[in-house]
Amino acid sequence: AQSVTQPDIHITVSEGASLELRCNYSYGATPYLFWYVQSPGQGLQLLLKYFSGDTLVQGIKGFEAEFKRSQSSFNLRKPSVHWSDAAEYFCAVEGGSYIPTFGRGTSLIVHP
Amino acid sequence: DAGVIQSPRHEVTEMGQEVTLRCKPISGHDYLFWYRQTMMRGLELLIYFNNNVPIDDSGMPEDRFSAKMPNASFSTLKIQPSEPRDSAVYFCASRADSKNIQYFGAGTRLSVL
Numbered sequence: 001a002q003s004v005t006q007p008d009i010h011i012t013v014s015e016g017a018s019l020e021l022r023c024n025y026s027y028g029a030t031p032y033l034f035w036y037v038q039s040p041g042q043g044l045q046l047l048l049k050y051f052s053g054d055t056l057v058q059g060i061k062g063f064e065a066e067f068k069r070s071q072s073s074f075n076l077r078k079p080s081v082h083w084s085d086a087a088e089y090f091c092a093v094e095g096g097s098y099i100p101t102f103g104r105g106t107s108l109i110v111h112p
Numbered sequence: 113d114a115g116v117i118q119s120p121r122h123e124v125t126e127m128g129q130e131v132t133l134r135c136k137p138i139s140g141h142d143y144l145f146w147y148r149q150t151m152m153r154g155l156e157l158l159i160y161f162n163n164n165v166p167i168d169d170s171g172m173p174e175d176r177f178s179a180k181m182p183n184a185s186f187s188t189l190k191i192q193p194s195e196p197r198d199s200a201v202y203f204c205a206s207r208a209d210s211k212n213i214q215y216f217g218a219g220t221r222l223s224v225l
Contacts, residue, residue: 042218044205102155105155
């Protein structure tokens with residue numbers, strides 16, 4: 001079975017500061033990994049994905065994530081946060097079934 | 113492409129009434145998923161279809177919930193009778209194949225009074 005944990009329910013950062021959102025997964029082999037963003041009243045939009053290859057993945061809106069097999073982690077990072085980044089962020093893991101399991105989400109609050 | 117289209121965006125109904133949520137997937141996508149999102153339980157997979165055939169409905173809460181996909185361009189999720197605890201945001205998502213990403217609709221916010 002696959003599972004994913006996002007340890008932080010809320011994260012507050014100042015605009016311009018760096019950001020790291022944590023994601024830990026459980027799966028017996030190398031999974032597919034995803035980060036989605038959800039703005040209020042909207043559906044989930046894919047930020048980036050890891051299928052294989054380079055463990056540092058670049059996504060849209062200046063986000064990146066690094067797959068660390070030894071830590072079973074796929075943390076999302078951004079060097080400088082903008083007020084428009086305030087949203088809910090979801091990490092997801094897919095194993096052999098190709099059906100994703102989503103984390104509970106992390107709410108990002110950006111202070112001016 | 114217009115993306116995944118869901119209707120209505122908002123639905124307010126009274127307990128006991130029938131509710132039908134609709135979804136139009138992206139053209140050419142073989143997979144369609146229905147999710148429910150609540151504060152308490154997060155994002156839950158209810159059911160998914162492959163080539164219009166229901167593959168896994170183990171996430172459907174109970175017999176009051178049913179889903180159909182009569183053709184490749186349309187799916188419905190029906191709740192009959194509805195209860196206040198069904199209040200949630202329901203998302204539809206589609207996917208080209210098993211090795212691709214999901215695209216989500218904007219969701220239907222359901223309130224059962």
